[in-house]
Amino acid sequence: MRLVLLGAPGAGKGTQAKKLIEKHGIPQISTGDILRKAVADGSPLGKEAKSYMDKGELVPDKVVIGLIEDRLKQPDCKKGFILDGFPRNTAQAETLDAMLKKLNMPLDSALSVDVPKDDLMKRLTGRRTCKGCQQMYNVYFSPPKKNGVCDKCGGELFHRDDDKEETIKRRLDVYDAQTAPLINYYKKSGILKSVIGVGGIDEIFKKVCIILEGK
Numbered sequence: 001m002r003l004v005l006l007g008a009p010g011a012g013k014g015t016q017a018k019k020l021i022e023k024h025g026i027p028q029i030s031t032g033d034i035l036r037k038a039v040a041d042g043s044p045l046g047k048e049a050k051s052y053m054d055k056g057e058l059v060p061d062k063v064v065i066g067l068i069e070d071r072l073k074q075p076d077c078k079k080g081f082i083l084d085g086f087p088r089n090t091a092q093a094e095t096l097d098a099m100l101k102k103l104n105m106p107l108d109s110a111l112s113v114d115v116p117k118d119d120l121m122k123r124l125t126g127r128r129t130c131k132g133c134q135q136m137y138n139v140y141f142s143p144p145k146k147n148g149v150c151d152k153c154g155g156e157l158f159h160r161d162d163d164k165e166e167t168i169k170r171r172l173d174v175y176d177a178q179t180a181p182l183i184n185y186y187k188k189s190g191i192l193k194s195v196i197g198v199g200g201i202d203e204i205f206k207k208v209c210i211i212l213e214g215k
Ligand code: AP5
Pocket: 007, 008, 009, 010, 011, 012, 013, 014, 015, 016, 031, 032, 033, 035, 052, 053, 054, 056, 057, 058, 059, 060, 061, 064, 084, 085, 086, 087, 088, 092, 123, 124, 126, 127, 128, 136, 137, 138, 139, 141, 142, 162, 171, 197, 198, 199, 200, 201, 204
């Protein structure tokens, strides 16, 4: 499976990706996670990225394209991958297509996870993520058993810096202007699929499996 997950901030791309990696044993490549790790490590890349991320803007293409290029060449991508949060605009999508053509691993599908705007704000302000294993929770919809502690690994849960109301609004505008046009891009290339991302997480995952694999 070589998949791109599309969807607005909070649509559940990361949540569904985690379930797909458990089922298929292929890596989830999240540019957001890679950038947040660089920020936490205080690397030069992290310092550059942080100023964009805190404002809800996209990090420059040359930075994220370089990251993806390195990651896709790793041996674990040979059996497939799930791209979560990349590409984010047409220039990134075109570069990705060219890159994957050279590596002889074209995409099978681009899955758009569709969620109404009104649901996204509550999902994002309520999100908590594990510092250890990156598992996501939501204080409103899927809280951990013990407040602030990951059910899976016992790690500490944190609230993302960009999950503040003002920054969320900007991220949603950036999504509409720059990322939503990719739905048409992949429709034209014939690999677009879509799922309604409302309802229980497991119920959505069942639909995702049927849409992607017919079972
Ligand atoms: P990124 O980390 O990619 O964030 P995003 O696209 O804004 O998406 P999110 O991670 O917020 O949402 P998600 O769809 O993964 O939802 P989740 O599963 O967590 O990017 C962050 C920043 O990095 C960008 O703003 C940019 O600056 C930079 N960046 C990253 N990639 C880049 C690129 N390619 N180019 C340039 N810049 C880039 O779910 C959200 C919450 O909802 C969770 O709490 C979850 O538990 C809950 N939830 C999930 N499903 C359900 C459900 N069915 N019902 C109720 N709640 C649910």
